[in-house]
Amino acid sequence: MAITSANQLELLQTAEAVAREKMIDPALVIEAMEESLARAAKSRYGAEMDIRVSIDRKTGKATFTRVRTVVADDELENYQAELTVEQAKQYMENPQIGDELRDEVPPVELGRIAAQSAKQVILQKVREAERDRQYEEFKDRVGTIINGVVKREEYGNVIVDVGRGEAVLRRNEKIGRESYRPNDRIRCYIKDVRREVRGPQIFLSRTAPEFMAELFKMEVPEIYDGIIEIKAVARDPGSRAKIAVISYDGSIDPVGACVGMRGSRVQAVVNELQGEKIDIIPWNEDAPTFLVNALQPAEVSKVVLDEDAGKIEVVVPDEQLSLAIGRRGQNVRLASQLTGLDIDIMTEAEESARRQAEFEERTKLFMDTLDLDEFFAQLLVSEGFTNLEEVAYVELDELLVIDGVDEGTAEELQARARDYLEEQNRKALEHARELGVEDSLVEFEGLTPQMIEALAEDGVKSLDDFATCADWELAGGWTTVDGQRVKDDGILEKFDVSLEEAQNLVMTARIQLGWVDPVELEGEDDAEEDALAEGEEAAAEDEA
Known part of the structure; x- marks a missing residue:
């Protein structure tokens, strides 16, 4: 098949048709045709030649050009595609390294094999362009909801037609009891879009917490407008969920707005999630208060927060324990996910027993170390003393407030506590030296003998x-x-x-x-402070 005037326009028509069908730029199809024709020409004139093809975008005429590049004498390797400066002087004036010499060559006739090869090149290029177009279209839609049609199911994964491509709803991203048949309509959350060898992969989800948040955004105009914000979501997909919301308008109740008139708004989300029960909770900056809300419908008696450990202890009435924990621990698990804290739930009786045990333990400590009777040791514990260091180094006035303690008794108590601590320090240091600790660590300021022993x-x-x-x-x-x-x-x-x-x-x-230069360290701190100040100034300017 020769590229003749009879089929020149047909090239352009074919390119337009393919571009329309695949929804890609016609120029990409023409570039693929140019490359395929260039390959066919190389098989005719020789693979070492640099043959390039240009198709006129208006007439469809294909021009075949042989290109030779001017190179230095010692770099000449391919005599078909390169020439030296001296050789180039025969064809051009004052040639420079890097210049190109172009000669038009006769068009080639495509045999059956060459035509088939050209077709494969065009199809491959079209597929690549289609994949790029699909990736560019969907990469910015990550984090949004999309409607699609179920095409088929493969090994539990659902393949969804999303208009200009296919997406995958994996088995672990489906709500447990859901099943789909071909042509069923489905609504999903676009979790990820990745460019892979076999084309862009679009991964969907119906179990992601963000899916529920996006559904509420669609159903509740106040969330869409930014008046109400979803601060946290925790889900046990298909069973139960908790969602924390806050209102930036004092006249709007965030929970009521999300529930809607007679529950219409929340019911629309529940129906989409196959009957998943949803607890809507008012968000609070105070972690204990927020946790009390998150554990609804259970009532909470007391909350003790350990911010360093990210852990929180919750005390509930005995009859509320099962309700607070929930079936199979569901309620406390969701509350933990919502607040980002480890939650330890105990009953009032358990907490009372623990406090009693701590009281007895501290009483025994003071009895054994300070040689006190039980009543006097209990007085110390009742006044809030928890360890010997507090007794030894507290202001004398704090001991004098204890009933029956005069100045002499207080001084004696402190002397006993200090003697005991000094003896413990001596033993700890001796043990540390037996273990081989060096003076450099013993003399380091900030470490007690017990710390040195532990190290x-x-x-x-x-x-x-x-x-x-x-x-x-x-x-x-x-x-x-x-x-x-x-x-x-x-x-x-x-x-x-x-x-x-x-x-x-x-x-x-x-x-x-000498591992770290304190001057450099101060410079880094100053740089951090400057950057923080610049950020605050920029934020102030934006607000202004």
Whole structure:
């Protein structure tokens, strides 16, 4: 098949038809045709030649051009596609390295094999253009809801026709009891769009918490307008969910707006989620208050928050325990996801027993270490003293408020406490030295003898060893593994060393060893402060 005047216009018509069908730019189809014709020409004139084809966008005429590039004498490798400066002087004036010499060559006739090859090149290019177009269209729609039609099901995964492509609703992203048949309409959340070898992959979800948030945004105009904001969502897909909302308009009740007249708004979301029960909760900046709301419908007696550990203790009446935990722990699990806190639920009786145990433990501590009778030790505990350090180093006036304690008795109590602590410190230091601890660590300011002993037992025996420790290794912390928060025990955690204190201790050790220049450190701190100030100024300008 030769490219003759009879089929020149047909090239353009074919390109237009393919572009319309695949919804891509006609120029991309013509470029694919040019490449396929160039390949066919190379098979005719020689693979080493640089043959290029240009198709006129108006007439459809294909022009075949042989291109030779001017190169340095020592770089000449391909005699068919390159020539030296001297050789180029025969064809052009003052040739320079990098110049191109172009000669038009006769069009080629495409045999059956060449035509088939050209067709494959065009199809491949069209497919690539179609994939690029599909990726560009859907990449910016991640995080939105899309309507589609079920095409088929493969190994539990649902293939959905989303208009200009196909998307996948994986088995683990379906609500448990859902089943679909071909041509069923389906509404999903676009969770991810990835460019892969076989084309862009669009991943859908119906179990994502964001899907519920987007559904509420569609049903509740106040959320769409920004008057009400969804602060957190926790779901047990197909069973139950909790959603926390806040209103920025004092005259609008966020819970009532989301529920709607006679529950019409929330019911529309429930119907879409196959009957999933939804608790709508008012959000609060105060974590304990927010948690009390999140544990509804259970009543809460008391909340104790440990912000460092990200953990919270909740005390409920005995008869409310099962309601607070929920079936299979569902209620407390969702409340934990919603607040981002580990929740430990106990009854009032359990909390009372624990407090009694702590009272007895502290009483025994004072009896054994200070040689006190039970009544006097209980008086100390009742006044809020929890350890020997508080007794030894508290202001004398705080001991004098205890019934029956005069100045002499208070001084005696403090003397006994200090003697005991000094003896414990001496024993701890002796044990640490037996373990091989070095003077560099013993003399380091900020570590008590008990801390040095704990470090030595863990293999940290010198200031160099200490300086290589991470702050969380000393203070402890929490790690999220498979969605569950796991406790990392710190070497000095039992001494109530915070993460910030651990950071300061380690950095001080590194400065003393010369590993860190304090001047550079101050420069970094100043840069951070400047950046923070610039950010605040920019925010103020935006508000203005």
